[in-house]
Amino acid sequence: MNIITVNNVNFIYSDGTNAVKNISLSINENEKVALIGHNGSGKSTLLLLLSALLLPTSGSILIKDMPVSRANKASIRKNVGMLFPQVEYQFIMPDLINDIMLSIEAGTIEEKKQVALQWLQKVDLDNMQFHNPLSLSTGQMKRAALAGILAKQPSLLLLDEPLANMDKPSSESVIKILTQIKIPIIFATHSLYAVKALAKRVIVLDKGEITFDGEKNDKNLQKYINKILL
Numbered sequence: 254m255n256i257i258t259v260n261n262v263n264f265i266y267s268d269g270t271n272a273v274k275n276i277s278l279s280i281n282e283n284e285k286v287a288l289i290g291h292n293g294s295g296k297s298t299l300l301l302l303l304s305a306l307l308l309p310t311s312g313s314i315l316i317k318d319m320p321v322s323r324a325n326k327a328s329i330r331k332n333v334g335m336l337f338p339q340v341e342y343q344f345i346m347p348d349l350i351n352d353i354m355l356s357i358e359a360g361t362i363e364e365k366k367q368v369a370l371q372w373l374q375k376v377d378l379d380n381m382q383f384h385n386p387l388s389l390s391t392g393q394m395k396r397a398a399l400a401g402i403l404a405k406q407p408s409l410l411l412l413d414e415p416l417a418n419m420d421k422p423s424s425e426s427v428i429k430i431l432t433q434i435k436i437p438i439i440f441a442t443h444s445l446y447a448v449k450a451l452a453k454r455v456i457v458l459d460k461g462e463i464t465f466d467g468e469k470n471d472k473n474l475q476k477y478i479n480k481i482l483l
Contacts, residue, residue: 254313255279257303257439258411262312264298272298273460275312280437287452287469289439289481294458296441297338300411303439305329317408336398338414341396343415344386349373352386352397356405372400376430392423399430412440416447445482457481 264273264433274297280286301307302314303381305326312322317328337343346352353369360368373379376396381389383394386397395415400408415431416424433437442448448455448469457465457477465477 254282255281256317258315260313263311265310272461276463285438285452286454287448288456290458293362295461296458297413297436300413302440303412304335306334331481332408334402334410336412336415338417340394340398341387344365347385348383349397350382353401356401372404376400392419395427408436410436410438414442415440416444443483
């Protein structure tokens with residue numbers, strides 16, 4: 254079953270930049286897909302379109318059979334978890350436990366607190382539940398942000414450069430969390446390690462267009478990997 258269907262989508266920014274050009278693709282349940290490409294290739298724009306933070310200039314996007322449109326954007330955003338590259342902007346509350354509680358809709362305050370603590374335990378941050386998120390390292394902030402995103406139980410997870418500015422132990426911690434997730438994941442990255450450890454399928458973007466879409470072990474992918482990934 255397709256959780257995402259994109260059909261001939263274009264997106265043009267107000268300055269005239271055509272960031273996404275005639276993109277068509279589908280994503281199945283439980284797929285983990287890497288988006289790779291040079292800076293400016295359209296990766297981030299595509300993720301913003303899939304999260305309904307941007308609306309297509311033309312073409313159509315379905316998320317769980319719901320069209321991405323102005324009328325549906327609030328409903329779609331409830332079903333989609335998005336990790337931004339500037340992870341520090343994802344936190345609102347002055348401590349981790351209350352920030353994650355914001356993502357939990359059902360239950361009393363005490364019940365929400367217990368669920369939030371369970372998510373912090375899953376990302377190995379339960380001993381920092383009262384810390385200010387902005388006092389954490391980049392790796393800790395990424396894990397904390399993932400806990401908050403996953404606490405709202407999304408149907409789809411979108412990640413923009415999830416391993417950026419992180420050392421190897423922190424990257425390994427984030428990858429460990431992501432490999433255990435049983436929902437579709439689409440992530441934009443320049444990290445060869447992320448692609449090898451997490452993705453089964455890779456989509457290559459160049460100047461807003463898809464130039465490759467296939468399995469990670471496809472020999473035709475290697476020429477792109479050598480030029481793009483670090």
